[in-house]
Structures are given as structure tokens and as C-alpha cells.
Amino acid sequence: MQNTNAVHTYAVIMAGGGGTRLWPISRKETPKQLLPLLGKDTLFQSTVARLEKLFPPERILVVTVAEQAREMQKQVPAIPLENYLIEPAPRGTASVVALAAAVLQKRDPQAAMAIQTSDHYIRNRDLFHYLIRAAFDVAQEKYLVTLGITPTYPSTGYGYIQQGAALNGNYRYPVYVVERFKEKPDEETAQKLLRSGDHSWNSGMFVWRADTILGEIERQMPELFKVVNKIAGAWGTSEQDKVVQENWFDLKSQTVDYGVMERAERVAVLPAGGLGWNDVGSWDSLFEVLLPDMNGNVANNAQHLALDTHNTLVYSKTDERLVVTIGLDDIVVVDAGDVLMVCKVDQSQKVKDVVEHLKKHHQEKYL
Amino acid sequence: MQNTNAVHTYAVIMAGGGGTRLWPISRKETPKQLLPLLGKDTLFQSTVARLEKLFPPERILVVTVAEQAREMQKQVPAIPLENYLIEPAPRGTASVVALAAAVLQKRDPQAAMAIQTSDHYIRNRDLFHYLIRAAFDVAQEKYLVTLGITPTYPSTGYGYIQQGAALNGNYRYPVYVVERFKEKPDEETAQKLLRSGDHSWNSGMFVWRADTILGEIERQMPELFKVVNKIAGAWGTSEQDKVVQENWFDLKSQTVDYGVMERAERVAVLPAGGLGWNDVGSWDSLFEVLLPDMNGNVANNAQHLALDTHNTLVYSKTDERLVVTIGLDDIVVVDAGDVLMVCKVDQSQKVKDVVEHLKKHHQEKYL
Numbered sequence: 001m002q003n004t005n006a007v008h009t010y011a012v013i014m015a016g017g018g019g020t021r022l023w024p025i026s027r028k029e030t031p032k033q034l035l036p037l038l039g040k041d042t043l044f045q046s047t048v049a050r051l052e053k054l055f056p057p058e059r060i061l062v063v064t065v066a067e068q069a070r071e072m073q074k075q076v077p078a079i080p081l082e083n084y085l086i087e088p089a090p091r092g093t094a095s096v097v098a099l100a101a102a103v104l105q106k107r108d109p110q111a112a113m114a115i116q117t118s119d120h121y122i123r124n125r126d127l128f129h130y131l132i133r134a135a136f137d138v139a140q141e142k143y144l145v146t147l148g149i150t151p152t153y154p155s156t157g158y159g160y161i162q163q164g165a166a167l168n169g170n171y172r173y174p175v176y177v178v179e180r181f182k183e184k185p186d187e188e189t190a191q192k193l194l195r196s197g198d199h200s201w202n203s204g205m206f207v208w209r210a211d212t213i214l215g216e217i218e219r220q221m222p223e224l225f226k227v228v229n230k231i232a233g234a235w236g237t238s239e240q241d242k243v244v245q246e247n248w249f250d251l252k253s254q255t256v257d258y259g260v261m262e263r264a265e266r267v268a269v270l271p272a273g274g275l276g277w278n279d280v281g282s283w284d285s286l287f288e289v290l291l292p293d294m295n296g297n298v299a300n301n302a303q304h305l306a307l308d309t310h311n312t313l314v315y316s317k318t319d320e321r322l323v324v325t326i327g328l329d330d331i332v333v334v335d336a337g338d339v340l341m342v343c344k345v346d347q348s349q350k351v352k353d354v355v356e357h358l359k360k361h362h363q364e365k366y367l
Numbered sequence: 368m369q370n371t372n373a374v375h376t377y378a379v380i381m382a383g384g385g386g387t388r389l390w391p392i393s394r395k396e397t398p399k400q401l402l403p404l405l406g407k408d409t410l411f412q413s414t415v416a417r418l419e420k421l422f423p424p425e426r427i428l429v430v431t432v433a434e435q436a437r438e439m440q441k442q443v444p445a446i447p448l449e450n451y452l453i454e455p456a457p458r459g460t461a462s463v464v465a466l467a468a469a470v471l472q473k474r475d476p477q478a479a480m481a482i483q484t485s486d487h488y489i490r491n492r493d494l495f496h497y498l499i500r501a502a503f504d505v506a507q508e509k510y511l512v513t514l515g516i517t518p519t520y521p522s523t524g525y526g527y528i529q530q531g532a533a534l535n536g537n538y539r540y541p542v543y544v545v546e547r548f549k550e551k552p553d554e555e556t557a558q559k560l561l562r563s564g565d566h567s568w569n570s571g572m573f574v575w576r577a578d579t580i581l582g583e584i585e586r587q588m589p590e591l592f593k594v595v596n597k598i599a600g601a602w603g604t605s606e607q608d609k610v611v612q613e614n615w616f617d618l619k620s621q622t623v624d625y626g627v628m629e630r631a632e633r634v635a636v637l638p639a640g641g642l643g644w645n646d647v648g649s650w651d652s653l654f655e656v657l658l659p660d661m662n663g664n665v666a667n668n669a670q671h672l673a674l675d676t677h678n679t680l681v682y683s684k685t686d687e688r689l690v691v692t693i694g695l696d697d698i699v700v701v702d703a704g705d706v707l708m709v710c711k712v713d714q715s716q717k718v719k720d721v722v723e724h725l726k727k728h729h730q731e732k733y734l
Contacts, residue, residue: 322706323706325708327710333709338688340689340700342698343695347674
């Protein structure tokens, strides 16, 4: 990537999560990001492909859990092994970000990083590249930069970012001071935020210099700062594993939004419209991203025979079974082999209630 | 069975059919009547159990095709082997009835027979027994007696029987001369027939003396009469198979309704209300017969986890798969192993269109 300023740019992919809302396809052992949900490539592979235009593979880091790292290395062999940072146990995105920043800072004191999720979809890659470049320009000025997504409907599923005054500076894209971060709103509030014109969805994508974010962490989460510095100090030495094991588990779990961003000093937002961003966070989100036929139907993998069927997604793990639908509207049919799910599209958020139910009733084999 | 008159009563079960409207569970090799659709027993077993109160097993005949006979003998070992009449190829119910009458007549010149289907459900067995007894009384007087079903909704799926004047005679149940047989009506006509009060559904259950029906067949279908007499003459001899093979295939296919009943001379109907008759002819019919839970749902075999689901039938060939439904109303989910079908209840008649489609596209493995 070409930069006119002095920072060295890296990407950090956060990839430890589960994604139970795409159950029964997304499972503990094969979480969402490792599945080819949108075609041939897995979401993780697409994420890397999207980043490779900006970052050579040796500048892409992945923070994940041990169980997923092996499969990721298989899916994307180009990223060097030493670029995988393994969380011994999940301690929230604040810990992930702090660890990545500390390790990177030690490796390269001029490091700046784009924090990326592993399991989202972005249709417009060129715009994405343009925005990330613009964000690095702003980050160079010691801002914590967030990529906001211009809302297209009154979502109650995302957090919101309210923008304040425009930043002065000769940036290639409009940038605003962040006025406030807001938690997931209720229906009525979401309607207001949508109409307000100055709110973006919090996409979980951030861009900053390692020293800037570490400065904020030192100020707001000194305990975390101490731990990740200790770990970074031992990183790449024979002591690494021991130091990680001794310190990581005492960390308290915290998100970067709540733990750092909400009270940080120099926070900016780039409100991105037209990015075609989708968090693929539920069956109806996934459905939105897939290309339907003239009846609005999508069949992924499955042999689908549709009679009087409209706006129906048939999602199958294999193409072995014939799926016949008759007289259906707005239905999701998921065939995961051992589990079959049939769900009204607009109720697909309730999948997580099913997962809770199965946990409670000790039906681990389905999780 | 106790009879005050001279006829010897037999039951003849017609069991050669396929039942494609319960596809994908009902298949060529495992047709509807051989499946435990309503619990532990198959429809064929239930049919025999219902008849055994009136007829000892040696008085129950089964007309079927060779492929099904073996499985039937397994399911109901009590019926003697010689009571199975094998159709070498399907030639319609007229041929079945004629063959059974000719063979029975030869075996027992005083035979009277109740023609029964193998794949219907009757909830009220006591009333059924009462009606069959009453029908034999009428049949004794050389009537062709049909059991009519009092309509409960404007069905366009059944033929109708219009009753005329009441028969004189000291019968234990009201009997009427048949005014007319009517083909399956359109929606509007069905509404009229339902309101008329003098129309019954044609259930396909008949009671008559062998000599009466053979007399009508001789008069109306002399070719068929000749063939079945020839076959009956050789029945039980070493010539039997040869004579059947030589003559059966030339028969033209015809239903007993159209070929005999519509123009027969002495035809009577017993209009049966409250029999709880159901032809289990489609998924919505089957659904009607099964006992739902308080949300109107039925799960047969399947482990079913239902969220906000109402009036939904989950029918599975095995209990191996977990079936989850969310936000569904009036849906049938059928898991046949290699085929998965999801269908709006009131569109389940369209299953036969799917079967046609598969035939046309040579996907025999699913039929």
C-alpha cells in the first residue's frame, strides 16, 4: 500500500467468534467464518482476498483461538504462521486489540493497523479499499478511526455512532469527530436514528496507529496494558507460551467499544454509504446477500424443485438431497444433515433461542 | 358374521394402488397402504383389523400386484395365501371387482362381498360394522350397494352420489335408490352439492352378491365377463397362471364406477355420517387424522422443536434428525431421507405435480 506518511500499515483480522445465529450450519467446530456461505470461498477467505489488495500477506495478522487456527491456515496458506496470534481463551475484543497492538508495536514501532472482522461481507471492494486508505490518513494524525455504515433500515441489531463536527484537514473522504457511541436501540429509537442523518452503524472496523490505541489502553485499562506489554515482551522467545498462559486468564472480558472507544479522546468516523456491507449475522442477512432467481428464491447447494414458491432460501450442506417446496413465501429451509430447520425469514433472529434451548437441555451434539 | 339370510359374506380388499399424493413418503416400492402412517400399524393392517370383527381371515380376499403381495403377507400372516388374487398388471377397479366376483362365485355360489379399499382410515369402527351389516341385508335383495360418505366440506377431490327415493324394506339403516353418480365437481358445484343434502361422497366401498355384480358385468362389459369366467374356471388348477397370462393383458382398463355402476339397474346407497372416514389421500387429509398438540402441531417420528409454530405437521421417516420450526403456520414438513418437502398445507394436492415433473425428467430414483 502506498502511503505518503510514515506509518507502516497492517491488517488485523479478529476471527475467534462463533456465530450461533447461523445455526444449524454454523456450529462450534465449523463456525460461520470458516464456511463457504456465499459461494466457493469461505467468509475468512473472502476477507483475506479483500485485504490482499492493500496488504501483502506478511502484513496481515489473525487473532483467533487454537481450534480455528489450523483450519484457517489450511484455507489461507499465504499468511505466515507467526502472524497468527492465538487467544488461549476469549477475553473480548479489547484484549484482542491490545494484544495485536502490543505485538505489532514491538515488531514495528511505526505500525498502524486496520482492525477487521473475519465474517462480514462487503460487495463494493474498490470503495472499501479507498475508505481504508482514507482512514489510515486520518489515523496518522493520532485519531482512533471507525468505519461507520450508513444505515439503510432501522436496525435494532447494531450499535450506532453519532457523528459531530467535520474534521479539518485535506482528507480524501469526509471525516467527523465521533459525538457518541450508542448501544443497540429499541425499535422506536432505531427509527429516529435512521432519520437523523448523523448516525452510522458500528461495523467493528477500526483503523489506528499502534501507539495511539496503546496510549488509550494505558490510560483507560492499565491492567490490560500491563499484561499485553508483558506478553509482547516475551513474544517470539522461548518464554512466549509460558507468559501468555500465566497472564491471559486473569484478564477480564471487555469489548473495545465499551472498554476503550466510548471514553477515548480523539475518535473519528468515516460514514460509509454504498459499501454493500452485510454482517451475515443471521439467515435473513445471508439471504440479502445471495442472488435470487426471478421468484426471489435462492437455493444454495441443494437441488431445489420449487412450486408456487417465492422469496424462499433453501440452504443445504450438501447437494445430496432433493428439496421440494410448494406454496411457500418468505421461508428459510436449512438442511444441516443432522438438523433440519424451517423458519419464517423475518423470525430468523430466534435461531439463537433454539441454540440456548439446546444448551440448556444438554444437546451438545447439535451445537 | 351373523346373517339372517342365505348369503355367505366375504370381504375383498383392493390394494394395488400407488398413492403418489403422499409422496415423498409413499413411493413405488413402499406405497401408502404398506406404511405405518397413523401409528404402529400400516393402513393395510388397520383395514384388516377393522374387517376381522366381521369376517374370519379365510373370508378376506386381497387383490393386489405381485410386488406388494409379499409385504402384505408379512404384515398380515393370518390371511391365507390362496386368498391373494394377483393382478398381472393394473386394469382398473372394474377388472379387479370382476375377477374377485368370478373367483369367489366359483368357490362359493352363495358369496356376497364387501369391496374395501386398503388405504383409508375409519375412526368409528362400530358404526362401520353396523353399516356393513346393513348393506349386506340390502345386497341380499340383489342391489348393488354403495357406502356413501356424508360430505363435511365442499370437496372437489371426490366423486358424488345423488340419492333418490328411500327403499322400502325393513332395513336397520336408511337406504336410498341411487339417482346419479357424479364426477369430481368444480368448486362452485361442490358448494351446491354440499348444501343439497342429498349427495354423498363416493367412498369406493361397495357391497353386493357375486351373482348380482357378475350379472351387471355380463350385461355391460361382456368381454370382461368372458375373460374373468375363463380365469375363474382355471383358478386353483395347474392352468391358472397360463390362463391369466393369456387373457389379462388384453383387458382394457376401466373403473367399476364408470364401467358398471353408472348404468347398473338396482343401485342403492347408505349415506354414512359420523363414520370418521378419511381417504388419507394427501398430506392435508393425513394431517386431519392425526392428533395435534395444543398449538395444532403434529410431529410423527421426528424430534420436533417448535418456536411460534402452529398447525404444522412434521413427518419424518426416522427419528434421527432434529427438526426445528420457527414462525410457521399451516406447513407440512416431510423428511423422507433422500427427499425433503416443505409445503403449505392447503397446497398439498400439488404433490402429484411434483411426481409428474420427476417422471418427465426421468428422476426415477425419487419415485
